[in-house]
Amino acid sequence: MADQNLEALLILQDADLRRKGMENRLALLPKEMDAIIARRDKLNASTAAAAEALKKEELAVKQAEAEIARLTSESQKLQQQSALVKKNNEYQAMLAQIADNKRKIGEIEEELLIKFDRVEELKSNAEKIRRANALELRNARTEFEELLEFSKTVKAEIAKSIADRPALTAKIPDELLNTYQRLLKNKDNSAPLTKLDNGCCGNCHMRVTMQTANELSKGSIEHCDNCQHLLYADPE
Numbered sequence: 001m002a003d004q005n006l007e008a009l010l011i012l013q014d015a016d017l018r019r020k021g022m023e024n025r026l027a028l029l030p031k032e033m034d035a036i037i038a039r040r041d042k043l044n045a046s047t048a049a050a051a052e053a054l055k056k057e058e059l060a061v062k063q064a065e066a067e068i069a070r071l072t073s074e075s076q077k078l079q080q081q082s083a084l085v086k087k088n089n090e091y092q093a094m095l096a097q098i099a100d101n102k103r104k105i106g107e108i109e110e111e112l113l114i115k116f117d118r119v120e121e122l123k124s125n126a127e128k129i130r131r132a133n134a135l136e137l138r139n140a141r142t143e144f145e146e147l148l149e150f151s152k153t154v155k156a157e158i159a160k161s162i163a164d165r166p167a168l169t170a171k172i173p174d175e176l177l178n179t180y181q182r183l184l185k186n187k188d189n190s191a192p193l194t195k196l197d198n199g200c201c202g203n204c205h206m207r208v209t210m211q212t213a214n215e216l217s218k219g220s221i222e223h224c225d226n227c228q229h230l231l232y233a234d235p236e
């Protein structure tokens, strides 16, 4: 004849351990969510960096084009002025300046060709990165929302478990319940009530004394002589 409290205690323990498991899972969620947020920030930063590199090169193109325009306009002015100059050395100096500007413009135009290629390259690169990151961002957002939803579900289940608990403890005597609850608070998440396994405690695996084994075989709930966990034996 099994202890009349055994079944009630096993049902209570089942609910309590399930709830403890959910609470442990819930405790891990903030870290997981923070990791997703960090991933999102990294993706946004990578998209922004690619766009920034393109912007920088486009600005360099604009600056080079502005410099060409400046040199061209300067040369045109020199050309006009040279027609009015009387002294030969001044005239020669102007022609030299015009020639120098032409050389500079040639150099800048060569650099511009490279810059145009670079802009095209950076543009396609930025677009590729933006698309890939957008996809990753969507995945991250979905994961985040799923965790949020999961967290709500788990919280609701925990609340329900807590609300249902008084009904499960109602018929268990105070002394037994107090012992059980003290063991439940163990940080190692062990089950307060464990089954005798081949004459050994299911928690610490030490062999119980003959006397304890004898009491257990009568169907009562006993303490392990070693770890003090609650023990019961399967009715044979």
Ligand SMILES: [Zn+2]
Pocket: 201, 202, 203, 204, 205, 206, 224, 225, 226, 227, 228, 229
């Ligand atoms: Zn034990």
